[in-house]
Amino acid sequence: MNTIFVHEGIEFDLTLTYADTTGVEWAWTGEQVDGVPLMAQKKAPGGCETPWKLTDLYWELGPLIAIHDGPSPADFRAAIDPDYADTVAAGYVEAPAAFGARITTAPVPSPAVPQLTAHHLPPSPLEQTGFRRFLSSISGRSAS
Template identity: 55%
Template sequence: MTSFEHDGVVFDLTRSFVDVVGVEWEWRGQRNEAGEPLLVSPVLPESPVPLPDVYRDHGPLIPISPRPSAAQYRAAVDVDYAATVAAGYVETPAEFGVRITPAAAPAPVLTAHHLPHSPLEQTGFRRFIRSLQKGGA
């Protein structure tokens, strides 16, 4: 029997669970004298603990989804990976770097009219400097 009902909740014991603080619990086939499944947590030294006690002390137990295999992970990350390799499109890291690095744009040529004027040539600036000299700072 791989399911257990407690407080109206049916637990599938083939799956691992996580409590509200993130501690993972799993059933390894052991039961106590009352027939309650004993859950084990790798991070808690007091395990195994009966499922009703874990439920009471650590809050609701959330089933953990099965972890994906390496093939499932690769398929999710790059769905065309197999087709890309089969087509022969494989590049070295250096080729990839060249492909994604933008080409350097030439620096613009500046002429005299592109440069800002000197503040000393502006009459307002000269007036400001003279006011500092006359009024004394």
């Protein structure tokens, strides 16, 4: 039986689950009516348990978004290193424990941070010679 259905130029792979615009997932029941696949909700608690024609579902709640299964670990390996078996055989793959030991390093001690004291700071304007004399002159007191 053909698992590809074409509607208005759009191919639907009936082996996949589809989500409608409300987020409900629909799957093919394996049945057809007038050559149109029947779709049923995957989980229908309180929802519609009656199958819909894919064309009606498309028009009422579409567009339909295909939900693909996630890639397997083998798919990831093939995408990253298509010659993974050759890489392992050549010894370029290290054990997780060896990798962990290689990347784990002792923290580098930071040098002691010097603490600022009063003699590291610039002198206060009040301690400068001319400024104190100026303040004394405007206050009417004598400079000390």
